[in-house]
Amino acid sequence: MWGVGVRLELDLVKEKKQQWLWAMVLNIQKKMADTNLTLMEEFILLGFSEYPNIQGFLFVVFLFIYISILLGNGLIIIITNVDSALQTPMYYFLGNFSFVEMCYTSNILPRMLMNIWRQKRNISLLSCAVQLCFFLILVVTESFLLAVMAYDRYVAICKPLYYPIIMNQRICVQMVFGSWVIGIPVVIGQTYQIFSGPFCGSNKLNHIFCDLPPLLKLACVDNIGGELFLYVNCFIFGLTPFLMILMSYIRILSTILKLPQTTGRSKAFSTCSSHVIVVCLFYGSASIAYFHSNSSYSGSIDKIFSLFYTIVTPMSNPMIYSLRNKDFIAAM
Incomplete structure (x- = not known):
């Protein structure tokens, strides 16, 4: 029983x-x-297709920008590795930063140029996922490299006697390696979370590359969790290095103001000004692109600000650092 x-x-x-x-x-x-769920096999990157009459002009402009980025940042990498006077932690970080900038744009611009040239803007889900994953990894790497460069300037100005001890070769290599690998597990997990679910409605991405905000808008499932995960990651991997940069420069500023000589102050300011300009360009455009409200969302505005932190910053990086640096000009 x-x-x-x-x-x-x-x-x-x-x-x-x-x-x-x-x-x-x-x-x-x-x-x-x-x-109205449809099993999508590809997306269509609209880019700047709303301006059909200037596609040839856009191709020439973006091709010129891409070549300038490769030549300018490549020159920084070569000079910082060849010239013995530039074998310092500051230029070691600058060379790695330039390499990240080259990878950054090479993940986006070649496909954009191909889309404009062929007038065929489709991209497979796998290619889109790979592009997004590499883009996020490089964004995190660039953010932490900027923080490392700010810390290097802090030690050089605030603790000059201890600079060779604190910023030794082993520490510098560890900092660069940590900047590269710190966000990889989370980025891969977030990419898998986005592409493991279905997409519905239109398969058109009103953007210049596969980025998080337009992809989240096409997700069929409730994307509150995805958006929350996005903002948490932005806080950890975006705001954390920014706060590190801010703290470093607050201490640098307080130290500079205590210097008795005007020449010493101007020299200290000149060594930091290039880095500050790059930080403002990168974080200013990225924060506007990612944190503006959905009610004010505009695809065109979003694409323009995306160009700033994906193209304008890598292009201006060699000019900012070379034209404001006497040692670099002498090495060239």
């Missing part, structure tokens, strides 16, 4: 489980019907 009772209870549990699964399937089908 006990065995019969257990069997009946198991059958009842199995039946309830089947009813629950069937109800879940019906609920999913209802959501699919309500959201």
